[in-house]
Amino acid sequence: MKSIKLTFTLIIGLLLTGITSLSYAQTDEYEMDGKTFGMPEAEVFTEDYDGPPVVGDHLSLLPNLEPLDYKGNKTHEVRIDIIAQEIEVADGVKYEAWTFGGTVPGPVLHVREGDRITFTMKNRSDEEVTITEPTKEGSPFMQQVAQNNYMKAEEATMPMPHSMDFHAGTVAKDDKWRTIAPGQSIKFDWVANYAGSYIYHCGTPSVLMHTAMGQHGVVVVSPKEGYDTEYEVDKEYVIVQSEYYLKKGSGDLYQYDYEAAQNRNPSHVVFNGHQTILHDQPLKANAGDRVRFHVSNNGPSGTSSFHVIGGIFDRVWLEGHPFNEMRGMQTVLLGASSSATIDMIVPEEGKYILIDHEFADAEKGATGTLKAGPREK
């Protein structure tokens, strides 16, 4: 009798599982306009993996961008696990963030237009994962965090279902961007069909809460033929603007402020996840350098009017696509999940302030410093 009951329970359980794993209509791979579409079905599975949460040769900690040290196209094996971390986002303001890879924003992935990415992600939100111990495995991101833990990240757990939505990917969301429970992993392929800087974020509802809690980052897809310039840039940086909606919790930690998020009233608007990081660790260049900024506004809900005090943007490629070239812009308006690749000539030795010219945002933290040394050439 007992075994019959167990069997019935198992059947119901399998039915419950089955509801989300009904087979997806699968489009065979095809090419159109030189782009590749039709990726294999995503695989949801469990694994014992307990290694570094970020794996891959071209993943870095903001504001760094790993150089593409290969010719033509390649397939990247990339892992970005979901982990909870207690992080500092402003002086004395810590909260338990939901993250990709342990920082907010998550690691920067750099690929070339036409590259294929085989992506694996484990939902380790119910597992303590340390990101600050130097490791030879993993990615440049892991080394950089170990050397420069500017968010003072510490292990935390906060089990929640999560998912990954790469804006740089062109796939069916009900397959690739599927939500996975804590303990589950997902693996899928996508091809970087379009050049530009694209955000990635958790797409599990409430998306507002998941992204505001820290689940977003950037993929920089460099154009196959590069940008149409007669010069090489001297420095290249990635800047991400985003908002936090935090209020003081019962203990020392801050926590998500649901009402503030609903009302678009952020407690902090920041560059690269921390209110003062780009002043504490200014970007560096020299007078006469050409600096390239990959700027992304990851929101979740605000806009960014990105400006550099003392500079004019020599060239701007909206969304980072080489076709969208603009010249001589003072400010670039970025909606939520919008980006631009910006080249600027650093005029003279001194300080330049990167700023969201929406001053309410600037005064909540959306500023940074570019420190220029003497002219060398």
Added chain:
Amino acid sequence: MNILTNIAPVKITLTILTVMMLSLSSVADAQVLVSSGSFHSVMPEVKGEPVEVDSFYLDKTAVTNKQYSKFLQDHENWQPGNVPSIFAYKGYLKSWENTNSDEVVNPDQPVTNVSWYAANAYCQSVGGRLPTLNEWEYSAQLMDFDSLDEAREFANSLMSWYSTFDNENIGAVGSTGIENRHGVKDQFGLIMEWVEDFKPVIANDLSLDCGTVGRMQKLGNAYSYAASIRYITRMSFSPKSTNSTVGFRCAYDVETIEDQKASL
């Protein structure tokens, strides 16, 4: 996709089996009657009509580590190490040092890291079953507030709780001070809880995208927002999921408890 029609006969069979296998566990004040009524669901397929719920009995508090430990003594097949991987992920009872009833760690805290299968087996062993999603939600919403402001404040604190779960300091059952009008405690503020049909058929259509919360916001208030987070989180689970924040309590059909009382 006739999952509903597939499940219905199975459920009926289960109920019959449950009644047949009823054990004579003591019916003290551990359960309370939640009398029939209706509530507004945030599920988008329910078009404004209140959901009717029949009377049922529900455990006052979530199942504790101590209670679960006793269950393991009588059901060795549910001890960690004996549970086949089709019934639970590896994290099953991962926080337990041992399963000896005398040395249960945090005996009065709710048991967590239990899969849906394990929760089912436990409730069957005490002559009950997991509450249905509608039963659980109906009971949870039987809260009395003095004013709309108070209700709103409570809903806001729920949102904070869902985003800042302190799973390392889960309190004892009954410790939250949150109680519905029948005396069911801690449906909020302590842990998340398994329900029988945690992944309703609509879950597939919703596909859990960015618009889902909006579609669930019919009541247009913070309370339904918090409810939508709860529904969505549950829907994302696998029946094998074992989370440090998810436990359960059992429900009982009215006849089951009355038969039990009559036989005492």
